[in-house]
Amino acid sequence: MNEQCSGPIIELRGVRKRFDRQEVLDGVDLSIGTCESLVIIGRSGCGKSVLLKHITGLIQPDEGEILFHGEDITKFGRKSLFDMRMHFGMLFQGAALFDSMTVGENVALPLVKHSGLSEEEIRQKALDKLALVGLTDVHDMYPAELSGGMKKRVGLARAVVMDPQVVLYDEPTTGLDPIMADVINGLIRDLQKGLNITSVVVTHDIKSAYKVGDRLAMLHEGKIIFSGTPEETARTGDATVRQFIEGRAEGPIKAV
Amino acid sequence: MNVFVILGRFFLDFIEEIGGMALLFWRVVQQGHRVFRNARNTLVQMETIGIGSIPLVLVTSVFVGAVASVQAAYQFQGYVPLRFLGAVVGKSVTLEVGPVLTALVVGGRVSAAIAAELGTMKVTEQIDAMEMIAIDPVEYLVLPRIAAATVMLPLLTVFADFLAILGGMVVAKLAVGVSFNTFESGLRLLFKYQDLVGGLMKTFVFGYIIAFMGCYNGFMTKGGAEGVGVATMRAVVQSCLLILVSNYLLALLIFRVIFAPD
Numbered sequence: 001m002n003e004q005c006s007g008p009i010i011e012l013r014g015v016r017k018r019f020d021r022q023e024v025l026d027g028v029d030l031s032i033g034t035c036e037s038l039v040i041i042g043r044s045g046c047g048k049s050v051l052l053k054h055i056t057g058l059i060q061p062d063e064g065e066i067l068f069h070g071e072d073i074t075k076f077g078r079k080s081l082f083d084m085r086m087h088f089g090m091l092f093q094g095a096a097l098f099d100s101m102t103v104g105e106n107v108a109l110p111l112v113k114h115s116g117l118s119e120e121e122i123r124q125k126a127l128d129k130l131a132l133v134g135l136t137d138v139h140d141m142y143p144a145e146l147s148g149g150m151k152k153r154v155g156l157a158r159a160v161v162m163d164p165q166v167v168l169y170d171e172p173t174t175g176l177d178p179i180m181a182d183v184i185n186g187l188i189r190d191l192q193k194g195l196n197i198t199s200v201v202v203t204h205d206i207k208s209a210y211k212v213g214d215r216l217a218m219l220h221e222g223k224i225i226f227s228g229t230p231e232e233t234a235r236t237g238d239a240t241v242r243q244f245i246e247g248r249a250e251g252p253i254k255a256v
Numbered sequence: 257m258n259v260f261v262i263l264g265r266f267f268l269d270f271i272e273e274i275g276g277m278a279l280l281f282w283r284v285v286q287q288g289h290r291v292f293r294n295a296r297n298t299l300v301q302m303e304t305i306g307i308g309s310i311p312l313v314l315v316t317s318v319f320v321g322a323v324a325s326v327q328a329a330y331q332f333q334g335y336v337p338l339r340f341l342g343a344v345v346g347k348s349v350t351l352e353v354g355p356v357l358t359a360l361v362v363g364g365r366v367s368a369a370i371a372a373e374l375g376t377m378k379v380t381e382q383i384d385a386m387e388m389i390a391i392d393p394v395e396y397l398v399l400p401r402i403a404a405a406t407v408m409l410p411l412l413t414v415f416a417d418f419l420a421i422l423g424g425m426v427v428a429k430l431a432v433g434v435s436f437n438t439f440e441s442g443l444r445l446l447f448k449y450q451d452l453v454g455g456l457m458k459t460f461v462f463g464y465i466i467a468f469m470g471c472y473n474g475f476m477t478k479g480g481a482e483g484v485g486v487a488t489m490r491a492v493v494q495s496c497l498l499i500l501v502s503n504y505l506l507a508l509l510i511f512r513v514i515f516a517p518d
Contacts, residue, residue: 058384082390089388096385098377110389158389 005035008067009166009198010055015064016222017050024050025061026222037192037199039213041206041244043253046219048202049093052168055200056088057081086114089159089167093174095151097143097158103130104139107158114162129157133187149180153187160191167191169201173208185211206245210234218244220253280472283394284402290395297400304369305401305467306408309362313416316361320353321345321420322427329432338434342442345424350451354417356503359462362412363495367470370401371491374474375484383475393475402467409463410456417452450515457514458506462499469495 010032017025024047032038042048053059054066057073065072068084076084097106107126111117117125127139133153143151152172159167169188173181185208192199192212203209209216210230217227218241226233226241233245243251291298328344374397377383386393421443428434473491477483511517 053384056388058387078392082392085388085390090385092381092385094380096381098382098385109391113389113391162389 005033005196007034008032009034009069010200011065011067012051012054013065013067015051015054015061015066017047017054017059017061023222025054027064028219028222028224030217030224030227032198032200033215035192035196035198037189037201037212037214039201039203039209039216040219041203041209041216042219043244044204047222048204048219049170051219052090052170052200052202055168056085056090086162087165089162089164091152091155091159091167091169091172093171095143095148095155097151097154099143101142102139103135103141103143103146103154106143106154107161110158110162125161126157129161130154132160132191133157134183149176149183152176152180152184156184156187156191160195160197163195164197166198166200169199169203171203171205172201173203173205181205181208182211188212206247220244276476277468277472280394280398280475281468284398284468287392287395287399291399291403294396294400297396298403301400301404302408305362305366305404306412309365309408309412310415312361312365313358313412314419316357317354317416317420318423320357321349321423321425324348324353324420325424325427326431329428329434338432339438339442340445341428341432341434342425342439342444343446344442345428345439346421346443346447347451349420349424350417350455352455352503354420355413355455355459355462356499358413358416359409359459359466359499359503360496362409363462363466363499364492366405367466367473367491367495368488370467370470371473371477371488372484374471375477375487378475378477379480379483398467398471401471402464405463405467406460407463409466410459413456413459417455454510454515457510458503461502461506465498465502466495469498 008031010030012028012030015025015028016023028051040048040051050059054061055068057066057076061074064074066074073081073084097103098109101109104123104126107129108122111122111125115122130136130139133156135150135153135157138146138150138154143154146154156172167188172184172188176184188199188201189212191197199212201209201212210233213230215227215229216233217224219225220240226236226238228236233241236242240252243253249255324345325341328341328348329338332338332341374383377397383393383397386396425436425439428439429436470491473487473494477487
């Protein structure tokens with residue numbers, strides 16, 4: 001760990017959000033350390049993705065503060081929000097590639113819009129990032145021609161093309177075969193270690209959580225009910241967390 | 257369920273809808289000056305919206321002009337001399353039939369396409385992805401479509417007016433037996449440039465409505481494939497209704513105020 005990797009980069013304080021009548025986030029407090037890899041686990045539909053979208057200002061909370069480098073982003077206007085997002089990358093659940101553009105154009109788009117680099121430099125950078133995720137020869141293909149795993153890797157290349165400080169992953173391994181899931185997990189780890197990126201991963205895949213996380217936090221009924229290292233998580237006595245990590249239908253969490 | 261609950265919910269949904277439209281409208285106004293930043297997108301949209309609609313507009317207007325000619329001749333029987341046929345076809349086409357029918361057929365085609373495209377982008381999180389790479393979806397997706405539709409609809413209408421009159425003229429000769437010369441002199445007899453200009457003025461608004469309703473419903477899409485279907489349907493229904501209602505209001509404004517009869 002070097003010096004820039006100290007202190008929290010993102011902090012959530014008492015974040016609440018309700019949709020219609022459902023309380024999705026019910027006072028979330030969470031601190032994410034610089035250069036840390038934090039995995040948020042929880043059941044499908046418990047609000048993990050909603051939490052992730054709060055961190056980037058895609059969704060505004062009803063109550064509470066979200067701090068990035070100590071500044072409350074819930075008070076940001078569109079311009080500041082866009083400036084902040086330059087430091088963020090996000091890998092979406094379905095990769096969310098723009099299907100009217102080629103793979104190369106997808107990866108290059110943030111650079112084309114914001115970097116001011118020449119066409120040749122942009123092309124080279126896009127190719128570099130694609131190589132980083134192990135893809136060559138796909139530059140001129142369209143997203144529809146790619147497999148699920150390749151789409152995720154292209155999404156990852158696009159997420160890191162601006163060399164962000166933070167990368168957010170929404171269910172990075174869902175829908176992939178176990179081998180490809182491991183490839184993606186390895187990439188998340190490599191990026192975080194190699195480029196000093198803070199990663200926040202949302203998943204219900206407990207195996208991936210152990211593999212990529214420095215720390216695991218469990219979101220349950222709108223609150224963070226547990227947080228600890230993978231070892232602490234494996235040893236915890238908390239019945240709710242145990243039920244989740246062991247994947248049992250019986251326990252404090254009502255399965256149906 | 258209580259009838260008041262149903263009515264109340266309906267009312268709230270309605271208010272929410274108007275509010276949503278007003279918000280998008282305001283953002284379009286605020287960022288309107290950035291329309292030239294995405295000139296390439298705008299040109300692409302002009303091609304899909306404008307050039308792509310030509311076959312549809314061509315068939316619609318030729319047959320509408322043809323039927324106008326036949327029906328007018330039928331109603332003239334015994335009352336009005338057939339040399340006025342050209343005048344009636346020309347007036348009705350330039351004032352109402354050309355602008356409104358072009359707007360309705362292009363509206364069906366274009367607002368559905370826009371809503372389905374943006375709706376699919378919304379449900380596959382492509383809109384969120386755009387926000388995440390700090391590109392404003394209003395600037396990048398909405399402005400080019402609105403600009404393209406607002407420019408192309410008047411042009412399509414000029415094309416439609418011309419073809420409808422031509423269709424009416426051909427049918428007048430073939431089915432009714434009115435010569436081209438007679439038809440043309442009838443056309444000239446009562447033609448006023450205000451008719452043409454007034455009709456075209458309306459189409460700028462119609463073009464805006466078509467693209468706006470497509471974009472709005474696309475952005476509001478929820479759920480998956482079904483949601484995209486609902487958004488597409490709503491876009492077509494809302495744009496057609498708004499075209500018809502605004503047509504009346506614009507007719508009042510243009511022909512009662514701007515070109516007021518002396």
